[in-house]
Amino acid sequence: MARAKEPSLGWLARNELRLSWRDWQAMITAGNKRSLGTALTVLLVVGLVLHLPAYAMLGPVGKAGIHEDVASLISVSLIVVLYTSLLLAQAMETVTRTLYSRGDLDLVMSSPVSPRRLFAVRIFINALLVAMMAVLLSSPLIDVLILTGGWHWLSAYVVSIAVGLTAGGLAVAITIGLFRLLGPRRTRLVAQVVAAIIGAAFAIGIQVMAILYYGQLNRRVFAVSSETAAAAPPAGSLLWLPARAVLGDPLSLLVVALAGLVILGAVILVFAPRLGEHSLAATDLPSLRGRARSHRFDPGSPATAMRRKEWRLLRRDPWLVSQTLTQLLYLIPAALLLMRNFGQATGVLIVIVMVLVTVGGQLGGALAWLAISGEDAPELVATAPVSPRAVTRAKIEAVLGAIAAVLGPLVVALAFLSPLDALMTAIGLLFAALSTIRIQLWFRSQAKRSNFRRRHTSSRIATFGEALVSFSWASAAGLAAAGTWFAAISVASALLILAAVRAVSPRKAAAV
Amino acid sequence: MDAMPALAVRGLSKAFDRPAVDRLDLTIRKGEFYALLGPNGAGKTTTLRMVVGLLKPDAGTIEVEGVDALADPIAAKRQMAWVSDEPMIYDKLTPLEYLEFVAGLWSIDTATAAKTANELIDWLGLRPHANDRCEGFSRGMRQKVALAGALVHDPRLIILDEPLTGLDAGTARQVKDLLHARVQAGGTVIMTTHILEVAERMAERIGVLAAGRLIAEGTLAELRLRAGRGGSLEDVFLTLVANGAAA
Numbered sequence A: 001m002a003r004a005k006e007p008s009l010g011w012l013a014r015n016e017l018r019l020s021w022r023d024w025q026a027m028i029t030a031g032n033k034r035s036l037g038t039a040l041t042v043l044l045v046v047g048l049v050l051h052l053p054a055y056a057m058l059g060p061v062g063k064a065g066i067h068e069d070v071a072s073l074i075s076v077s078l079i080v081v082l083y084t085s086l087l088l089a090q091a092m093e094t095v096t097r098t099l100y101s102r103g104d105l106d107l108v109m110s111s112p113v114s115p116r117r118l119f120a121v122r123i124f125i126n127a128l129l130v131a132m133m134a135v136l137l138s139s140p141l142i143d144v145l146i147l148t149g150g151w152h153w154l155s156a157y158v159v160s161i162a163v164g165l166t167a168g169g170l171a172v173a174i175t176i177g178l179f180r181l182l183g184p185r186r187t188r189l190v191a192q193v194v195a196a197i198i199g200a201a202f203a204i205g206i207q208v209m210a211i212l213y214y215g216q217l218n219r220r221v222f223a224v225s226s227e228t229a230a231a232a233p234p235a236g237s238l239l240w241l242p243a244r245a246v247l248g249d250p251l252s253l254l255v256v257a258l259a260g261l262v263i264l265g266a267v268i269l270v271f272a273p274r275l276g277e278h279s280l281a282a283t284d285l286p287s288l289r290g291r292a293r294s295h296r297f298d299p300g301s302p303a304t305a306m307r308r309k310e311w312r313l314l315r316r317d318p319w320l321v322s323q324t325l326t327q328l329l330y331l332i333p334a335a336l337l338l339m340r341n342f343g344q345a346t347g348v349l350i351v352i353v354m355v356l357v358t359v360g361g362q363l364g365g366a367l368a369w370l371a372i373s374g375e376d377a378p379e380l381v382a383t384a385p386v387s388p389r390a391v392t393r394a395k396i397e398a399v400l401g402a403i404a405a406v407l408g409p410l411v412v413a414l415a416f417l418s419p420l421d422a423l424m425t426a427i428g429l430l431f432a433a434l435s436t437i438r439i440q441l442w443f444r445s446q447a448k449r450s451n452f453r454r455r456h457t458s459s460r461i462a463t464f465g466e467a468l469v470s471f472s473w474a475s476a477a478g479l480a481a482a483g484t485w486f487a488a489i490s491v492a493s494a495l496l497i498l499a500a501v502r503a504v505s506p507r508k509a510a511a512v
Numbered sequence B: 001m002d003a004m005p006a007l008a009v010r011g012l013s014k015a016f017d018r019p020a021v022d023r024l025d026l027t028i029r030k031g032e033f034y035a036l037l038g039p040n041g042a043g044k045t046t047t048l049r050m051v052v053g054l055l056k057p058d059a060g061t062i063e064v065e066g067v068d069a070l071a072d073p074i075a076a077k078r079q080m081a082w083v084s085d086e087p088m089i090y091d092k093l094t095p096l097e098y099l100e101f102v103a104g105l106w107s108i109d110t111a112t113a114a115k116t117a118n119e120l121i122d123w124l125g126l127r128p129h130a131n132d133r134c135e136g137f138s139r140g141m142r143q144k145v146a147l148a149g150a151l152v153h154d155p156r157l158i159i160l161d162e163p164l165t166g167l168d169a170g171t172a173r174q175v176k177d178l179l180h181a182r183v184q185a186g187g188t189v190i191m192t193t194h195i196l197e198v199a200e201r202m203a204e205r206i207g208v209l210a211a212g213r214l215i216a217e218g219t220l221a222e223l224r225l226r227a228g229r230g231g232s233l234e235d236v237f238l239t240l241v242a243n244g245a246a247a
Helices: A009-029 A033-064 A070-100 A105-110 A115-149 A151-182 A184-212 A226-231 A238-246 A250-283 A302-315 A318-329 A331-340 A349-373 A378-382 A388-417 A419-442 A449-458 A460-481 A487-504 B044-051 B073-079 B095-105 B110-123 B139-151 B169-184 B196-202 B220-227 B233-246
Strands: B007-015 B019-028 B033-037 B059-064 B080-083 B157-161 B188-192 B205-210 B213-218
Touching (some): A009 A033, A009 A115, A033 A115, A070 A184, A070 A226, A115 A151, A151 A250, A238 A250, A302 A318, A302 A388, A349 A388, A378 B095, A460 A487, B019 B044, B019 B059, B019 B213, B033 B169, B044 B059, B044 B188, B059 B073, B080 B139, B095 B139, B110 B139, B139 B157, B169 B188, B196 B233, B205 B233, B220 B233
Parallel strands (some): B033 B188, B080 B157
Antiparallel strands (some): B007 B059
């Protein structure tokens, strides 16, 4: 039999793009093919609407222009670093998922196609997708700068693509590095935690800076003090190359673009031959058989059994812990504020009240999804001689207990500074968590626990509802702590949001 | 034998796009091993899911050990255990913790539950893995854990939907032995299966469903008579289904 030629790189790339498109399509439409047009329209509208705040933020900057002084270069560099960190976090998450999911691995590795070629294409396409995401996310800001400042801002798009390609390549290098350093078993968790930390690091860093230097900084796009500018390298330094590229310096732009391509090319050359082996090593791991300490066998009541089961499942899932960790990272600035103001004026503590309540609401929604929609043995629970109402109540208690365990110590610490603020936080937390849990009950749909990352795609209304209601309760708690009756408006707003979400929900909490 | 049946279903109906179960009458005696057979889409799983309370019937009645399962589902569920073809267990729990959880749901007292759980763990050969999390278990081991969960609360009626799918010969034998022992001890077992040899060897009575209706029921000898031919259960089953489709 005559042998056909090995598939070309173009053919492999087309196949990878098709798979990525289908994956993305499933993600934005939650698996409903018919809603693709609607989802794309909504995305387009949201993208256009985002140009308005972008205009408010950067319109004056574009009109006035930016001088290439050190302070401006620091500001622009910070934006580039922030953006790179966000893209790197996303790319690492994608690479880890690819590495640890068997998918088509058996087919690929058993086919007569060179794994080196295939994984080279796969790394390239992944990086390309990260670059596309980079362009899409930055387009409102860059478009506004082009509209108000001129065509030279097109350079920001080139930097965006280069940063995306670099992040796509670096993500592979970092993940494989971790793989070699820690072994396949630990890499998954560590990579996800690192990605979460990288993703949150800069946003948190900015908040931390704002807290530490509150009242001392000259606020611009980013807070850059004259002392910082004076201590930084001069404007001609290579350190500011990406910033100068963003501002349109042709030579810097060329260097940044080439650097992105070179980094990605190097990663492909070095890591593509081994990616298949690493993937096999990751997916062929002998399944982890974590041992639990033998304990006294005590079933307890149905409610006790249900709560204990939920807590055990949460505690034993490092991946979920890392996801939760991402949200908790945002508490760091609040904790810093707490430490800084210990024993001082308590006015700024209102910020902590609001942060804690917001995080509590978000945590409530996430944990409620796991307990309610992410039940792994729904038929076992449904065939047990326990009423659905009792099951739901036990699950809600488990979620509230977990929130109390995570945020309780911070509320107690707050109570030492200001009992009133702590009381308002506790009340706000309770209402925020109950509200987001309630939304999860209205929108519950059976799903695998492992689909936690994609829970937002199943209902965007629920996602927005959870966020808005958390902010409303946070605002109510903060205003109440400040002693103003405007808190009542926020309470009314939270209740209105809940009513609106309930009105459009597929079920109106018949279970509770 | 007690006159009250373990399960009595009357006029049970359920339609999705088309009728899945159509005015079904079914009586399973206490202490009986009953096999429910039928081609794909015959309504076997739908029937059993209505019995265990996972689906609400459109019409009909269900009595489990004399308890009206639709009027008092909690009391009916106390008598039953459900084992599906896909083991319903938690990856992050150990077999012992899983059994503790199930015993808690069924409100079994600690001493009884601990004794039964440990007996089941030993019986099913799970002792070396009793404190390992289930996430690394093979399909056979997962099905054993699920089966132990179904038995830990000592149900009078065990309902199994294709419990032997994907099991190796050794594990399948253990499951069959365990079910056989339950029947010997006075329990009732209802099982759907596509493995006709299992039904032929284990079931005292066999029901054949087609298009949501019970087209034949009885011992293997009675079914042979009904089909008008001898041979294996497979031959009889195919004849009955063909006759049922033609009718």
